[in-house]
Amino acid sequence: MLIVIGGGPAGYFAAIRAREEAPERPVILLEKSAHVLRKVAVSGGGRCNVTHACFDPRELVTRYPRGGRELRGPFHNFGPEQTIAWFADRGVTLKTEPDGRMFPESDRSRTIVNCLRQAAEKAGVDLRTGATVSLITQTDGGFVVDLTDSTTLQAEAVLLATGGQTSGGSGSGYDLAAALGHTIIPAVPSLFTFRISDPVLRDLAGVAMPRAHIKIVGAKKLEETGPVLVTHWGLSGPAVLRLSAWGARHLAANDFTFEVLVNWCPEMNPQEIDDCLQAETRSHGKQQVSSHCPLDLPKRLWQALVQAAGIADDTRWADLGKKARQKLTSRVGQCVFQVNGQATNKEEFVTCGGVPLKEVDFKTMGSRVCAGLFLAGEVLDIDGITGGYNFQSCWTTGWLAGSAMAHYRAD
Numbered sequence: 001m002l003i004v005i006g007g008g009p010a011g012y013f014a015a016i017r018a019r020e021e022a023p024e025r026p027v028i029l030l031e032k033s034a035h036v037l038r039k040v041a042v043s044g045g046g047r048c049n050v051t052h053a054c055f056d057p058r059e060l061v062t063r064y065p066r067g068g069r070e071l072r073g074p075f076h077n078f079g080p081e082q083t084i085a086w087f088a089d090r091g092v093t094l095k096t097e098p099d100g101r102m103f104p105e106s107d108r109s110r111t112i113v114n115c116l117r118q119a120a121e122k123a124g125v126d127l128r129t130g131a132t133v134s135l136i137t138q139t140d141g142g143f144v145v146d147l148t149d150s151t152t153l154q155a156e157a158v159l160l161a162t163g164g165q166t167s168g169g170s171g172s173g174y175d176l177a178a179a180l181g182h183t184i185i186p187a188v189p190s191l192f193t194f195r196i197s198d199p200v201l202r203d204l205a206g207v208a209m210p211r212a213h214i215k216i217v218g219a220k221k222l223e224e225t226g227p228v229l230v231t232h233w234g235l236s237g238p239a240v241l242r243l244s245a246w247g248a249r250h251l252a253a254n255d256f257t258f259e260v261l262v263n264w265c266p267e268m269n270p271q272e273i274d275d276c277l278q279a280e281t282r283s284h285g286k287q288q289v290s291s292h293c294p295l296d297l298p299k300r301l302w303q304a305l306v307q308a309a310g311i312a313d314d315t316r317w318a319d320l321g322k323k324a325r326q327k328l329t330s331r332v333g334q335c336v337f338q339v340n341g342q343a344t345n346k347e348e349f350v351t352c353g354g355v356p357l358k359e360v361d362f363k364t365m366g367s368r369v370c371a372g373l374f375l376a377g378e379v380l381d382i383d384g385i386t387g388g389y390n391f392q393s394c395w396t397t398g399w400l401a402g403s404a405m406a407h408y409r410a411d
């Protein structure tokens with residue numbers, strides 16, 4: 001008997017794979033809630049960003065703030081190419097968006113949920129919902145798995161695919177792993193947006209910059225260039241989410257209180273911005289600063305920056321003094337915002353932390369601490385940036401774990 005704990009993408013992939021590899025071995029999939037694959041259903045804004053069209057494992061691993069090094073070998077065995085083929089074999093075609101993200105052709109996450117459910121049913125996976133595991137104990141012949149309803153199951157091998165912190169609560173995967181001898185790296189959020197209360201941003205909700213440079217003040221290498229979105233609560237967008245992922249530990253250690261420096265014109269440095277503004281005082285002297293923007297910025301953002309620099313609405317370019325111009329330059333090129341907290345984006349958030357990767361053999365996803373225990377998905381200290389990378393690590397680790405546990409025999 002093989003038991004998989006957690007009806008998310010990693011657990012599903014492992015359970016299906018184990019049954020397909022060893023059809024003679026029963027596989028029970030235990031899910032504590034009434035519904036399986038809940039995150040898949042809401043993922044990618046209801047479209048499910050299944051994977052990313054990045055087929056070189058060396059490049060793919062650079063998208064993982066934690067786990068990249070360990071995933072390199074596994075991606076050679078089961079990477080995006082195999083994910084695409086896996087779904088195609090089961091009748092689901094994936095399409096690629098211009099930025100490389102891959103979605104089901106239907107643009108509906110239901111397609112993926114149904115595909116996984118049907119594949120599990122066809123493979124003969126014994127799904128039990130409303131089944132919360134409270135304890136796993138190792139015995140001579142394998143494991144005893146206790147459920148909160150006082151039932152007990154026995155298994156030769158167990159897979160823990162209980163997800164990250166949001167899937168926690170009583171009998172969290174971390175507690176189950178710790179009881180079997182694993183250490184747990186404290187969980188902190190990754191892929192969050194920045195809470196900022198600043199007069200500059202107050203009326204700018206909805207303004208989207210296709211490219212801005214954003215940097216965490218006082219932290220080496222924590223900077224990103226890319227789309228930035230102003231929201232009702234602060235800053236969001238792919239560049240902010242990426243920064244939150246790479247800086248997850250540092251930002252949590254600072255209690256999510258830090259300063260960011262934004263260059264709204266990332267192709268120019270502050271001197272070049274100032275040169276551009278100075279040229280404007282000569283070429284468009286009669287025009288008003290607030291209504292004539294020489295830079296590639298949305299009108300609302302430009303006007304907010306002009307106001308923040310203390311420049312009156314009716315000031316003409318010719319009358320803009322050096323001090324005011326330099327203030328404007330720094331608002332455009334080095335705009336400082338105080339961040340006071342994080343907000344999880346409804347699009348995607350994941351956990352940084354979990355079971356340390358050195359305690360797992362990435363050829364099999366078997367525990368190095370407890371023979372017969374396997375681990376897959378977000379319960380591990382693996383997380384990727386947005387773009388389909390988090391599901392890809394679930395498919396990869398789930399597939400490897402399912403392959404290995406199918407052949408595992410307790411001595």
Ligand SMILES: Cc1cc2nc3c(=O)[nH]c(=O)nc-3n(C[C@H](O)[C@H](O)[C@H](O)COP(=O)(O)OP(=O)(O)OC[C@H]3O[C@@H](n4cnc5c(N)ncnc54)[C@H](O)[C@@H]3O)c2cc1C
Pocket residue numbers: 005006007008009010011030031032033036037038039040042043044045048049050051131132133134161162163164167168170171172173346347348349350376377378379387388389390391392394
């Ligand atoms: C809103 C949102 C959107 C997202 N969109 C995307 C996306 O488009 N692309 C992408 O790559 N990633 C996305 N992600 C991230 C992705 O959903 C997760 O990384 C992924 O679901 C992790 O899969 P998992 O199988 O490890 O865990 P989970 O999906 O969390 O599943 C774990 C399951 O285990 C169950 N469980 C926990 N403890 C027990 C227990 N003791 N007994 C029994 N069952 C238990 C839980 O109820 C849960 O169903 C998104 C995340 C969120 C929150």
